[in-house]
Amino acid sequence: MLDERKLMVLYAVIKSYIESAEPVGSRTLSKNYELGVSSATIRNEMSDLEELGYLSKPHSSAGRVPSDKAYRLYVDQLLKLNMAPMDDIYNRKIKEILARESWNMEDLIQSSAKILSAITNYTSLVATPKLKGSHIKQLQMVPIDGVGVLTVIVCNNGLIKNSIYKTDYGISQDELNMISNYLYHQFKDKTLDDILKILNQGRIVLYQFDDDFLKGLLNALTDVIKELITIELYSEGITNILNFPEYKDIEKAKSFLSFIEDKELLINILQNTALSDDIDIIIGQENIYSPIKDISIITATYTVDGKTVGKIGIIGPTRMDYLNLIRILKIFSRHVSNILEKNV
Amino acid sequence: MLDERKLMVLYAVIKSYIESAEPVGSRTLSKNYELGVSSATIRNEMSDLEELGYLSKPHSSAGRVPSDKAYRLYVDQLLKLNMAPMDDIYNRKIKEILARESWNMEDLIQSSAKILSAITNYTSLVATPKLKGSHIKQLQMVPIDGVGVLTVIVCNNGLIKNSIYKTDYGISQDELNMISNYLYHQFKDKTLDDILKILNQGRIVLYQFDDDFLKGLLNALTDVIKELITIELYSEGITNILNFPEYKDIEKAKSFLSFIEDKELLINILQNTALSDDIDIIIGQENIYSPIKDISIITATYTVDGKTVGKIGIIGPTRMDYLNLIRILKIFSRHVSNILEKNV
DNA sequence: TGTTAGCACTCTAGTTTGGCGAGTGCTAAT
DNA sequence: ATTAGCACTCGCCAAACTAGAGTGCTAACA
Numbered sequence: 109m110l111d112e113r114k115l116m117v118l119y120a121v122i123k124s125y126i127e128s129a130e131p132v133g134s135r136t137l138s139k140n141y142e143l144g145v146s147s148a149t150i151r152n153e154m155s156d157l158e159e160l161g162y163l164s165k166p167h168s169s170a171g172r173v174p175s176d177k178a179y180r181l182y183v184d185q186l187l188k189l190n191m192a193p194m195d196d197i198y199n200r201k202i203k204e205i206l207a208r209e210s211w212n213m214e215d216l217i218q219s220s221a222k223i224l225s226a227i228t229n230y231t232s233l234v235a236t237p238k239l240k241g242s243h244i245k246q247l248q249m250v251p252i253d254g255v256g257v258l259t260v261i262v263c264n265n266g267l268i269k270n271s272i273y274k275t276d277y278g279i280s281q282d283e284l285n286m287i288s289n290y291l292y293h294q295f296k297d298k299t300l301d302d303i304l305k306i307l308n309q310g311r312i313v314l315y316q317f318d319d320d321f322l323k324g325l326l327n328a329l330t331d332v333i334k335e336l337i338t339i340e341l342y343s344e345g346i347t348n349i350l351n352f353p354e355y356k357d358i359e360k361a362k363s364f365l366s367f368i369e370d371k372e373l374l375i376n377i378l379q380n381t382a383l384s385d386d387i388d389i390i391i392g393q394e395n396i397y398s399p400i401k402d403i404s405i406i407t408a409t410y411t412v413d414g415k416t417v418g419k420i421g422i423i424g425p426t427r428m429d430y431l432n433l434i435r436i437l438k439i440f441s442r443h444v445s446n447i448l449e450k451n452v
Numbered sequence: 453m454l455d456e457r458k459l460m461v462l463y464a465v466i467k468s469y470i471e472s473a474e475p476v477g478s479r480t481l482s483k484n485y486e487l488g489v490s491s492a493t494i495r496n497e498m499s500d501l502e503e504l505g506y507l508s509k510p511h512s513s514a515g516r517v518p519s520d521k522a523y524r525l526y527v528d529q530l531l532k533l534n535m536a537p538m539d540d541i542y543n544r545k546i547k548e549i550l551a552r553e554s555w556n557m558e559d560l561i562q563s564s565a566k567i568l569s570a571i572t573n574y575t576s577l578v579a580t581p582k583l584k585g586s587h588i589k590q591l592q593m594v595p596i597d598g599v600g601v602l603t604v605i606v607c608n609n610g611l612i613k614n615s616i617y618k619t620d621y622g623i624s625q626d627e628l629n630m631i632s633n634y635l636y637h638q639f640k641d642k643t644l645d646d647i648l649k650i651l652n653q654g655r656i657v658l659y660q661f662d663d664d665f666l667k668g669l670l671n672a673l674t675d676v677i678k679e680l681i682t683i684e685l686y687s688e689g690i691t692n693i694l695n696f697p698e699y700k701d702i703e704k705a706k707s708f709l710s711f712i713e714d715k716e717l718l719i720n721i722l723q724n725t726a727l728s729d730d731i732d733i734i735i736g737q738e739n740i741y742s743p744i745k746d747i748s749i750i751t752a753t754y755t756v757d758g759k760t761v762g763k764i765g766i767i768g769p770t771r772m773d774y775l776n777l778i779r780i781l782k783i784f785s786r787h788v789s790n791i792l793e794k795n796v
Numbered sequence: 797t798g799t800t801a802g803c804a805c806t807c808t809a810g811t812t813t814g815g816c817g818a819g820t821g822c823t824a825a826t
Numbered sequence: 827a828t829t830a831g832c833a834c835t836c837g838c839c840a841a842a843c844t845a846g847a848g849t850g851c852t853a854a855c856a
Contacts, residue, residue: 133819148829151820169819169836212675250594255606258614260596268599272612331556346690347709350702358700365691477848492800495849513807513848 110160110181116143117153118162122174122182126427129353131171176392176426179404183389183430199439201227206443211451213267218342220420220444225345228436230424231368233405235378236340237418239263240301247292249284249325257284257325261332263300265413269336273328277321287314287325304333339379341371343423354402354425367400368423378419381407387434392426402426406433408441412448420444454504454525460487461497462506466518466526470771473697475515520736520770523748527733527774543783545571550787555795557611562686564764564788569689572780574768575712577749579722580684581762583607584645591636593628593669601628601669605676607644609757613680617672621665631658631669648677683723685715687767698746698769711744712767722763725751731778736770746770750777752785756792764788 110118120141124132134154138147154172157163162178165171174182205223217234224232246262256274263269294312295303306312307330314322346368355361368374377397381388390398390405398405406428407421420441422433454462464485468476478498482491498516501507506522509515518526549567561578568576590606600618607613638656639647650656651674658666690712699705712718721741725732734742734749742749750772751765764785766777 131819135819146829148821148831149827152828155821165820167836169834171819246597246599248596250602252592252604252606252612253590255590255612258594258602258604260602260616262596262599268596268616270602270614272604344713347706347713350706350709356702358694358702358705361702361705362691362694365694369688369691475848479848490800492802493798496799499850509849511807513805515848 110157110162113143113145114153114157116141117150118157118174118178119182121154121157121163121172122178125174126429129427131166131173133171136171174427176394179391179426179430180394183391186430186434187387187389196435196439198227198436202436202439202443206447211447213448216444216447216451217340217418220440221342221344224420224422224436224440225348228422228433229345229348229351230422230428230433231343231345231349233374233378233407233419233421233423234342235375235419237265237410237412237416238339238379239265239267239337239416241299242267242336242416243297243299244292244295244303247288247295249288251279251281251284257328259288259325259329259332261329261336263336265416267336267412269332271328271332271335273325275321275324277318279317279321283317287317287322290314291329300333300337304330304337307333339375341375341378343368343371343374349424352425354427363400364403367398367403373397373399377405378407378421381419387437389430389434404428404430406430406437408437410441410444410448412445414449454501454506457487457489458497458501460485461494462501462518462522463526465498465501465507465516466522469518470773473771475510475517477515480515518771520738523735523770523774524738527735530774530778531731531733540779540783542571542780546780546784546787550791555791557792560788560791560795561684561762564784565686565688568764568766568780568784569692572766572777573689573692573695574766574772574777575687575689575693577718577722577751577763577765577767578686579719579763581609581754581756581760582681582683582723583609583611583760584681585643586611586680586760587641587643588636588639588647591632591639593632595623595625595628601672603632603669603673603676605673605680607680609760611680611756613676615672615676615679617669619665619668621662623661623665627661631661631666634658635673644677644681648674648681651677683719685719685722687712687715687718693768696769696771698771707744708747711742711747717741717743721749722751722765725763731781733774733778748772748774750774750781752781754785754788754792756789758793 117137120137120143121132124136124140134147134150137143137150138145143150154163158165158172162175162181163172164175166173213236217236221232221234224234243264244261245264248260250258250260252258252272256272257279258270258272260268260270294306298306307326312326346365349355349364350361355364377390377395380395380397381390386408388407392404393401402425403423404426405421405423407419409417410420411417420437422428422437461481464481464487465476468480468484478491478494481487481494482489487494498507502509502516506519506525507516508519510517557580561580565576565578568578587608588605589608592604594602594604596602596616600616601623602614602616604612604614642650651670656670690709693699693708694705699708721734721739724739724741725734730752732751736748737745746769747767748770749765749767751763753761754764755761764781766772766781
């Protein structure tokens, strides 16, 4: 579609704009990039690129700024490149930071958000894995003296959660085994999502036991399942965004911050990205849910049991350093996956 | 110290400044507040108040602005007032919002932060309770088939936490009972803080059991205790601060946001406030830890078992609406306490 | 002696003006 | 097809100016 030279010019504009945040003029390009043609020629090419929708001018006598379409072209080309320098400096650094005896998932997720924002100087987003489709591997109930009943659920991906149902109703381990066995056989082929639906219908009855007791117990179980399938989102380095010149305007900063504070919306947006095993990028208004122009999100996925995936990402101005961020996210998500596959 | 009229003038300046965020001039006061004297007289009084350190001028021909000392005077007087309108509109509203079957502590804390920022339009701070001095009421260990050992700790205030130690080492319930009984008797008179110290010394030995197994088990126990005594801080409504005109300057906004992002520091500051059963207020640079001028923090305490206390607060410019915020915090913290005393 | 009206003075914030520089688009020459 | 040259456009910035709000002082008054 675009000939060689147009492409060169376009990429030069993008690179320059990513670096400087200033609209790029033809002279700047001919000086700083070795395009082999004069500024006048570049001007003509830029004019064509504008007509084609890849560039735009803030005002008639300013330089030009890449459009979302231009970033998309640029990014797709980046993604085609195979950039996996395994012995990268980032690789070692990240490995070092994440080195630790054992991690529990919650801590790892939260730390990841912090580390990621610290090494990139952007705002990070990290979401806990999506478990709706997971299964129950084990269901165990234990009486806790003087307190009630503890319910433990082990997920097929190794995640474990539990909750306590406080009650005075005395019940033996044997009786609880009966209940948990029964429930386990009801649930073992179902997804967590389906299990939740069944529980909410309230149709489970075991005539041997007190109705109120059973109801309380099932409520506690429902809570665990809910907790399991609820996606939590952590974000760190919010202040970093204010270092970008485009957010010197307080109104823009405000709308960015409200956006970041709306975790629900962010989770939705992240969930709507491809669950492919690789990098996904949303540029500007490509995502209809995104209320804000001029923001891009790069996400990578991490896995827990080879299938169950969570998201890890970076959010910033469309003029973000895609090249490095993609690189870092690839490495980072791989390390997180490694830890989780071993550790959970 | 200050005569009646000076006090009236000072309060008028404070009120006006809280409302408008603009330096207050003598004419504004004589027009809007019924002080019964002319602007010239007010000017003289203001001049005196400036000499006494209660007011200051941003520049020589501007109106005057209250100093931290002035806010302190104002706030101390507010706190002496008994303002407990139980049938207040806030009271009903908050009660309504918090009405729910049952709350677990984590959810309640997080929701509180959200609700509080929503109804006040300020940034909220809510910290989980300080449990360092608490005791263990119960310690139970349960084998989980094919996974390992689950350790449950019940605190004297009713809080329950647990962790899982993954191991292949087969162990029976009876053996675990032996271990947990032994540990319980070691720990029952100690505070959580002390227990953690003992665990960290690594001197606990039970010769009957495999050394590695025991070490792993104790590590899991250590994690639970750590989790219990770690104070978590939640903050919501960060964007609200940007609505205040004093934060139109991006640098100020940035330093405020970095401050809010530094949870450790905030926890320290909150912990250094009085653990009295009432409102505590830090104005501006009164708190030496606070890196930022012109910020006030109002905190209230909530209780879990009548003794164990957590903090709930509001952070904003020193020019904050102390009167209403104190009122709301009093009511809010009482409701939170009520829920926790019943529910945990 | 305390209060007030009046006035000169101060300082900021907002507006206007003009020049500078960066950039464009067109044209004509190569 | 490329490029040099040039006229033109427009935002940015600094300087100059203005309006307005507020102070502090003085002198008059009750």
